[in-house]
Amino acid sequence: MPSMDLFALIDESGRVIEWGRPAEELFGRAAEDAIGRPVTTLMSELAAEGPWGREGSQDGTSVLVRPVLRDNSVLWQVLAAADSPSRRGEAILSALFAQFPVGLHVLDERLRVVRGSAMSSSCCYEPAEHLVGKHFTEVYSFADPLEEGVTARRVLEHGEPVVKRIVRGAHRPGRCRRRIFSVSYFRLEDPAGRAIGLLMATADVTEHEKSEERRAILDKIRTQVGPQPTVGTVCRDVVDAIVPAFAGAAVVDVVEAIVRGEEPPLIPAQQDTPLRHAAFQGAVSPIPVGDVRPLPSGTPFSGVLSDLQPRLIRLDEDSSWLAADAARADLINRSGANSLIVAPLSLHGRALGVVTFYRDRRQDSFDEEDLAVASAVCAHAALCIDNASRYMREWVVALTVQHRLLPEHPAKQASLDVTHLHVPDPEGGGAWYDVIDLPGARTALIVGEVTGRGITAAITMGLLRTAIHTLAALDLQADELLARLSDTTTRLAAAYAAMPPADLPHLEPITAACAIVIYDPVDLTCTIARAGLPEPVLILPDGTSDSLSVPLGPFLAETSNAPFPATTTDLPSGSTLVMGTAALADEVLAPSGRLRPLLGSLGKRSQADVCADIANELAGGEALLLLAHTKPLPVERVLTRDLPAGPEAAPVARAAVRDQLRVWGTDDETAYNTELIASELVGNAVRYGAPPLKLRLINGRLLTCEVSDGATSTPRVRHARTVDETGRGLFIIASLAEQWGTRHQTHGKSVWAELAPETPTVVR
DSSP states (O other): OOOEEEEEEEOTTSBEEEEOHHHHHHHOOOHHHHTTSBHHHHHHHHHHHOOOSGGGOOOOOOEEEEEEEETTEEEEEEEEETTOHHHHHHHHHHHHHHHOSSEEEEEOTTSBEEEEOTTHHHHHTSOGGGTTTSBHHHHHTBSSHHHHHHHHHHHHHHOOOEEEEEEEBOOOTTOSSOOEEEEEEEEEEOTTOOEEEEEEEEEEOHHHHHHHHHHHHHHHHHHHSOOOSSHHHHHHHHHHHHTTTTOSEEEEEEEHHHHTTOOOOBSSOOTTOEEEEEEEESSOOSSOTTOEEEOOTTSHHHHHHHHOOOEEEETTTOOGGGGGOHHHHHHHHHHTEEEEEEEEEEETTEEEEEEEEEEETTSOOOOHHHHHHHHHHHHHHHHHHHHHHHHHHHHHHHHHHHHHHSOSSOOOOSSEEEEEEEEOOTTOOEEEEEEEEEGGGEEEEEEEEEOSOHHHHHHHHHHHHHHHHHHHTTTOOHHHHHHHHHHHHHHHHHHHHHSOTTTSTTOOOOOEEEEEEEEETTTTEEEEEEESSOOOEEEOTTSOEEEOOOOEEOOBTOTTOOOOOEEEEEOOTTOEEEEEOGGGIIIIISTTOTTHHHHTTTTTSOHHHHHHHHHHHOOSSOEEEEEEEEOOOOGGGEEEEEEOSSTTHHHHHHHHHHHHHHHHTOOHHHHHHHHHHHHHHHHHHHHHSOSOEEEEEEESSSEEEEEEESOOOOOOOOOOOTTOSSSOHHHHHHHHSSEEEEEEOSSSEEEEEEEOOSSOOOOO
């Protein structure tokens, strides 16, 4: 049983006969003022005088009243427990409110302060005794007092506590920084469970929260600002990441040289170094993005480029330099800035630019720790800008290489009107096209694409173009051309793979696609083979369109060794053949593509206008489209003659050639050479070939003499000895013709030779 102290002793008449020390301490009455007086009178006086107890608060001391027998009289003894729970609770509360390192406030039902701890003064800048009776939002001057009042009232009504709520204080005049508090609310209840107020605990967490904010800003910069293809994109990412988290406004100015892919200047940079206004976020800037001008001398901005030292400027202390920079003075006035940080963008002793951070009067002014954060932001941004500048230099080279390797204008064709649309990739790509003259007035239309970007894709594209020009000179069929080109691509990929990684950084495995169409204006046919590219589209003279069904072959350099099937189809005169890269498959070449109807207007509008409309509608990325409007070779410019299978074929051929060249007005020397070539070709066909034999003479860009037979053997040049009577036919042909060759067909072959007349031929 706990020890008990005598509180008071009352006789049978109700008078106080003893008054103990606990009573003196509780009521503040000495024993001589209480003894002898009626207890009811004494209690009434004490009630009127209240509150009782220490520190001005009522004491909930536990007492025990019991009768005791003394001298045959019954007295009433009032005892106080020396270690009662209420006394212990009061001792604990006294220690908390006096020593606990957190501001404690007892709030009544109207959220007014009833009692405050010693730490309340440091949190509120006011003595604890001045807080009593004030609404708690007046004590702390929160940035949003209405929201805090709603939160506290909710705890009072529902009883669910709110713990460690981060609350920002309002800006106080004369202070450069606003405070941040961690606030907790707990409901106080009486023994019956009714709400009688709140216990509010507050802690100043300004430094901790500021440190966390700075760490979050640096993490955001590292995650949101990374490798980008252009300097401008990096600069925009920087201002987007730091506004408004770190600054109310931010400006990035970069040295103009790096935007053009050139080396930035060494430190110290010259005063007249031009800078580009690359990115801005925040208030309206008086300097348009893209504006190029040197920084005015005598300002913090020009000083930063000289010594690479960041500067913290408080405008209420130093604003004399604004007279030298009217544009930035206007920006400061518009944004209402109270301070700014000017930090350099630099790397390896070279100046890349300047970043300026602004804070307005609604924000805390910058301090020295913010200066360190700004420097870290600029260090990361400078690295990304340098990478983008290096990428830009490679991009400029890649675009230059691709531009030089692509044909500027297709060669004029007598039987085709060719127009192309090339939308280059901003980072440089590997799409290409070619229009190659073939023997017999035929034309090869080629569209190709190398995956990837940059200088490697452009160089690979150039190598494949060179290879296909070389292969086309062999007069191969479309499917065989693709097969040989695939072999070349495979060897090229193996050569790349064997190179040291430093020679070709970021090199990906080569993937290339190609489609080849060989158009014959005499037969009005085209032979198509494709590897990885979409099917060509045929636009008929009446405007209707149809996709040409061509089996899809594998991509070039694939290891499957699958064949490249070819399809030969009729091509009506006046129709248009449309070929394109994979980027156009869905929007232009597919029957349901949204831009497919534009192709239907080719009969009414020029190919250039249609290409321009398609270019305006494309979403982006590299795309290449080739349009070829077909025209037949006039029948009067072609001679076709079936020949007998015996020795009489040669004189028949010579006579036919002689008569036709006379009609065309060919010069005598060309006519003589052509007649001799025709005789030798027919002689070889009779001797080594097989029927049927056919002679074809074509008056196109060059004069072509062609003899077909049913054998598949390939003729070759022989060097006959002086005593040999035969073996000089092809040697003579090779000496007289510009070029000659053999073209294998489904049944048999054609041996041809081309001559360039000294005077233009005229059809009469």
